[in-house]
Amino acid sequence: MELHSGQSVRLWTDLWHPLGRLIEVVGEIGTQKLGIARTALVCDVRNEGHWRFRRFRDRHMKDLIQAIENNRLEEDQLGQEVVLWRRNDTEFGKGFTTSETWQKIRIHSPAVPWSKVVWFPLGVPRFAFITWLAIRDRLSTGDCMRTWGHVQGCLFCGEPNESRDHLFFACPYTYTLWIEVIGTLLGRPPDPDWERTLVHLTTHGFDRLVYILLRLTFQTTIYMIWSERNDRKHLKKPRQVTQLAKLIGETVRNRISSVKYSEKPRLRGLMQLWFSTHT
Ligand SMILES: [Zn+2]
Secondary structure, eight states, X not given: OBOSSOSSOBTTTSSOSTTOOHHXXXXXXXXXXHTOOTTOBGGGSEETTEEOOOOOOOHHHHHHHHHHHHSOOOSOSSSOOBOOEESSSSOEESOOOHHHHHHHHSOOOOOOTTHHHHOOTTOOHHHHHHHHHHHTTOSOOHHHHGGGTOOOOOTTTOOSOOOHHIIIXXXXXXXXXXXXXXXXXXXXXXXXXXXXXXXXXXXXXXXXXXXXXXXXXXXXXXXXXXXXXXXXXXXXXXXXXHHHHHHHHHHHHHHHHTSOTTTOGGGTTHHHHHHHHOO
């Protein structure tokens, strides 16, 4: 807290002095020694810019009083208290931002090589999330469910072992779909192998706009395959490859047509690129 009138700051338990919470500096006994209640506000012991403390010999308490008196306070002693937020280990500032706070409290790890395949500015969060689960092989596919005693075959082709690698895109149904929706964006024929596809997406040097469309299409396809798979599991009417491909194409085009190109002129040309890679 940045101290002004002291009418809303507790002397002992709020964080306003550079030493930290004073109750933690001197302990509960300090409240008795100074004769100031644990719940006292700063304004109870401070009047017109002066602190009012008992004087006595205890070295520890004398040091504390001195530290309080030496701490320079804001000139405006009548104003409202201001809440300050931690910027780093020693500095505090007035604005609160969730992103900065998140950076402070999260556990930092080195970026994984595929992070750009999942997280990018034009991405759709729910598609990115399912893609993230797929990359980490945490979708509840048949082979994951097997440990729970539940047997699940592929709902598209009947292959007895449904796995992440089968769904993306070793299955004849999903591979046909992948070929149809990806067009020529990969710069090479689509590969049914999951690992090779992911390595290509992670390491190949794509043109900037191509890379945006490619990731958007990749994620939309994964999401749509997973939701079609779940729909079939819940006995909804199955969609044909061409129906799902049409839906994926529309979803990608809807996303890119929602971009405000006046604000992001560098992204102009996405729609033309879509049509030139999907003839
Ligand atoms: Zn299959």
